Structure formats: C-alpha cells, structure tokens
Amino acid sequence: MHVEKNVCDSIIGTLLNIKGKTNDNINSRKYLVEMGLRLELQLEAHSKRTYLPPSCHTLSRLEKRSFCDSLHGMKVPLGQSSNIGSPVSMEDLKLVGLKSHDCHVLIQQLLPMAIRGILPKIVRHVITRLCMLFNSICQKVIEPTILDDLENEAIVILCQLEMYFPPSIFDIMVHLIVHLAMKIRICGPVFLRSMYLVKRYMKILKGFVKNQYRPKASIIERYIAEEAIKFCTDYMLETEVVGIPQSRHEGRNEGKDTCGVRVVRKDQCEVLHAHLYVLNNTDVVIPYIEEHKKLVKSLNPWANEKWLLIEHNRTFLKWFREKNCGVRF
Numbered sequence: 001m002h003v004e005k006n007v008c009d010s011i012i013g014t015l016l017n018i019k020g021k022t023n024d025n026i027n028s029r030k031y032l033v034e035m036g037l038r039l040e041l042q043l044e045a046h047s048k049r050t051y052l053p054p055s056c057h058t059l060s061r062l063e064k065r066s067f068c069d070s071l072h073g074m075k076v077p078l079g080q081s082s083n084i085g086s087p088v089s090m091e092d093l094k095l096v097g098l099k100s101h102d103c104h105v106l107i108q109q110l111l112p113m114a115i116r117g118i119l120p121k122i123v124r125h126v127i128t129r130l131c132m133l134f135n136s137i138c139q140k141v142i143e144p145t146i147l148d149d150l151e152n153e154a155i156v157i158l159c160q161l162e163m164y165f166p167p168s169i170f171d172i173m174v175h176l177i178v179h180l181a182m183k184i185r186i187c188g189p190v191f192l193r194s195m196y197l198v199k200r201y202m203k204i205l206k207g208f209v210k211n212q213y214r215p216k217a218s219i220i221e222r223y224i225a226e227e228a229i230k231f232c233t234d235y236m237l238e239t240e241v242v243g244i245p246q247s248r249h250e251g252r253n254e255g256k257d258t259c260g261v262r263v264v265r266k267d268q269c270e271v272l273h274a275h276l277y278v279l280n281n282t283d284v285v286i287p288y289i290e291e292h293k294k295l296v297k298s299l300n301p302w303a304n305e306k307w308l309l310i311e312h313n314r315t316f317l318k319w320f321r322e323k324n325c326g327v328r329f
Contacts, residue, residue: 014057
C-alpha cells in the first residue's frame with residue numbers, strides 16, 4: 001500500500017511539477033552533470049535566473065490541463081473509490097490530498113488513460129507498463145509460474161524509468177518494486193495482506209476522539225455507545241443501521257416503474273402473424289418452408305403459386321410446431 005502511494009506521488013509530482021513533490025529540481029540536474037549523463041539537460045543561467053531545459057517527461061501547461069481535465073471529469077462505479085475528481089485542483093493544475101486508496105486506483109487503472117496523447121510514446125509506454133505491473137501484482141488469483149516474469153518485468157521497468165526520469169526519483173520505495181513479486185511467493189497474494197481495511201477503521205476510531213487529552217477514553221466510550229445503539233436498533237423497525245453508509249441509489253428504484261416509450265399490447269392474431277413473419281425470414285427455417293411447400297403442392301397439384309403461398313401461410317405455423325415440438329426460436 002505504501003509502495004503504491006509513494007510511487008504514485010513521485011510520478012504525478014514529477015509530471016505535474018508539483019512544488020515539494022517533484023524530483024526534477026536543480027540538485028537533480030547538477031547530479032546529472034556530475035555523472036556525465038544527459039548533458040543537454042544541464043542548468044542554464046539567464047539574467048540572474050536558472051533555467052531548466054525541458055525533459056522528455058516535462059508537460060506543458062496545455063498538457064497539464066488535459067491531464068487534470070481527464071481526471072476531474074472521470075466517473076467510476078459506485079464503491080470502487082472516492083470521487084477521484086475532488087483532489088484535482090484546476091486552478092493550480094495539480095493533485096492535492098491523495099489518500100492511499102486513491103493512489104491505488106489511480107496508478108492501476110486511471111493513470112494510463114489520463115496520460116494518453118500528452119507524453120512521448122516511450123515515456124507513456126514505460127508508465128503504462130508500471131501501472132500494469134501493479135495491477136498484475138494485486139490480482140486475487142496469481143499463477144506461481146508468472147512470478148518470475150513479474151520480477152523480471154519490474155527490473156526492466158526500473159531500468160527504463162532511469163533512462164527518462166531524474167535520478168532523485170529512485171528512492172527506497174521505488175526500489176522496493178523489485179521485491180514485490182518475491183513477497184507474493186513467500187507471503188501469498190497482496191489482497192490478503194492489504195492495510196486498507198485497517199486504515200479505514202483507524203479513521204473511524206480517530207473520529208471518536210473528542211477529548212484530545214484523553215483519546216483512549218474517548219474512543220472506548222464512543223465505541224461502547226455505538227455498540228449499544230446497534231443492539232437497540234435490531235429490535236426497532238424502520239430504523240437506519242448505524243455505521244453503514246446509505247447507497248446513493250437508495251429509494252430511487254422504489255414505486256411504480258416508468259418507461260421512456262409507450263407500451264403497446266398486441267392480440268393473439270397479431271402475435272401469430274409476427275411469429276410467422278419471423279419464421280419465414282429465418283435461415284434455419286428455410287428448409288422446412290421448402291418441405292412444406294412441396295407437401296402442399298403434392299396434395300394439390302392443380303394449385304397455382306398464389307394459392308400455394310396463401311395455403312402455406314395459413315397452415316405452415318401449425319405444421320412447423322407439430323413437427324418441431326419443443327424447439328424455440
């Protein structure tokens with residue numbers, strides 16, 4: 001959980017150049033010059049100001065707005081995550097106040113869609129591979145045979161990130177990506193060791209605190225009071241359950257159903273005519289139609305084509321049902 005959050009914060013902070021969270025700063029550029037790497041990114045001094053040349057991961061203001069717009073207007077299914085558009089600041093073009101689960105959903109599912117068309121293909125491809133790696137690691141069912149492939153994929157992704165991002169992004173949290181596949185082999189799937197439930201329950205307990213000098217006593221008293229209320233509501237009708245959030249769709253599906261179109265009911269004769277029309281225009285039934293026409297013509301050799309058509313339409317439906325009892329189309 002913490003690896004996902006820190007990696008997500010590092011990447012988004014570097015892409016959006018968020019002050020205090022970006023890894024592309026003056027010290028990173030100086031370090032590149034000392035190592036003799038990417039000399040085209042070295043600092044440039046202009047009239048008492050230091051200019052940082054744009055890198056391959058640098059976004060223009062228009063690209064930052066496109067990135068923030070895609071996240072601000074994104075809708076997710078009920079219960080998948082919180083409103084992902086609320087941490088997006090359209091004025092400052094940055095993401096603030098991301099929670100651990102927000103980063104979990106963002107780096108696994110939403111980030112690849114948000115960066116489409118706003119980064120060079122090589123950088124976009126590496127970030128997408130990183131998101132797919134986290135998504136594969138967090139699956140509920142993982143084949144043990146693919147753990148070696150996931151470990152090799154993590155090593156390749158880190159090498160590619162080192163090619164395009166500044167060196168300061170590679171702290172201990174980013175390095176821990178290499179060991180995630182090995183931890184699955186030793187400890188089992190990630191979702192069995194997830195801390196999201198614990199963190200959410202800790203938030204509930206922290207909300208019980210009303211006296212900052214006696215936090216433990218506040219938690220105990222509020223918890224006992226809530227348990228007593230829950231016990232009492234079990235014996236009361238038409239009461240809301242304490243502690244369970246109400247669905248936004250609660251009450252919207254009650255009452256008489258409404259339709260957007262007018263419902264027209266047909267009588268039995270019109271239904272039979274429609275059934276006959278469908279049968280006459282179905283490829284599966286064509287051999288039966290030809291067989292029935294031959295049968296009618298053999299019984300009435302003097303009849304013309306018009307009479308055969310009328311007689312066929314009159315008796316075919318009954319004949320077909322008797323011949324194919326139990327067959328439904």
